[in-house]
Amino acid sequence: MKISTKGRYSLEVMLFLASYGKSCSCTTIGSATGISAGYLEQLMIPLKKANLVVAKRGVEGGYRVSREDITCYDVLNASEGDCKLPCPHCLRKQDCATERFWQDFQNCIDDASKAITLSSLALSLLQMEKGAGL
Amino acid sequence: MVDIASHQGPVPLPSVSGRQEISLKYLQQLAFLLCRRGLLVSVKGMNGGYSLTRNKEEITLLEILSSLEGDLGFSQDLPANENVFQRCLRVNFYEVADKRLRALLAGTTLSDLVDSVAPSSYEYDI
Numbered sequence: 034m035k036i037s038t039k040g041r042y043s044l045e046v047m048l049f050l051a052s053y054g055k056s057c058s059c060t061t062i063g064s065a066t067g068i069s070a071g072y073l074e075q076l077m078i079p080l081k082k083a084n085l086v087v088a089k090r091g092v093e094g095g096y097r098v099s100r101e102d103i104t105c106y107d108v109l110n111a112s113e114g115d116c117k118l119p120c121p122h123c124l125r126k127q128d129c130a131t132e133r134f135w136q137d138f139q140n141c142i143d144d145a146s147k148a149i150t151l152s153s154l155a156l157s158l159l160q161m162e163k164g165a166g167l
Numbered sequence: 168m169v170d171i172a173s174h175q176g177p178v179p180l181p182s183v184s185g186r187q188e189i190s191l192k193y194l195q196q197l198a199f200l201l202c203r204r205g206l207l208v209s210v211k212g213m214n215g216g217y218s219l220t221r222n223k224e225e226i227t228l229l230e231i232l233s234s235l236e237g238d239l240g241f242s243q244d245l246p247a248n249e250n251v252f253q254r255c256l257r258v259n260f261y262e263v264a265d266k267r268l269r270a271l272l273a274g275t276t277l278s279d280l281v282d283s284v285a286p287s288s289y290e291y292d293i
Binding site: 041065067129130131133137141142144145146153161 | 188250251252254258260261263264267271
């Protein structure tokens with residue numbers, strides 16, 4: 034069970050925004066994360082829809098995180114949607130011995146991602162950068 | 168594996184294919200990998216098929232899945248030259264989640280799965 038590329042990039046973007054602190058353009062985000070501006074616009078759509086980012090027009094406009102307590106779960110849920118289990122539409126679900134296990138598996142991932150906030154990651158980021166003498 | 172564990176004696180793949188609605192060809196590939204890993208053994212002859220090499224209580228999902236898909240974790244497929252954001256996520260999220268998933272897989276046995284459904288689901292033949 035892997036996180037999709039879309040999910041990973043969304044996390045990187047959100048982490049950057051959380052650590053940047055103020056509104057910034059896709060160009061700025063792109064320079065920092067290495068993600069193209071065009072793809073960034075696409076990534077922003079579900080993040081905006083889920084109210085995780087706020088977009089502002091004008092000179093000091095751009096994107097910023099909408100609130101302090103956003104978790105990795107919030108970001109992944111917005112960018113990847115609901116169908117994460119191997120067999121969500123399986124007709125044999127009722128009789129399946131493995132279905133319950135995959136639920137537990139998904140819950141394990143969800144619990145791990147709900148426990149990590151962007152702010153805590155941003156803090157770690159700062160410590161990593163300090164440690165590297167940047 | 169659940170299907171084989173739910174039956175007595177060697178289980179022929181065509182019967183698994185019928186019950187689980189998985190193509191025989193694909194099952195053959197899986198059986199090969201599971202045999203190579205030492206989880207299944209092939210019994211030749213008239214009443215032949217595949218059998219577990221150990222009790223179902225002794226086979227973990229970690230052993231089964233890792234013999235098929237490598238590691239099943241988040242830490243695979245990561246870019247070679249990671250930037251600082253990717254590194255931060257890897258160390259604080261992906262690797263943490265991986266550990267928890269591995270623990271779950273290591274702590275779940277084949278018998279946990281087999282015992283979680285009514286016997287009739289796996290024992291009847293089409």
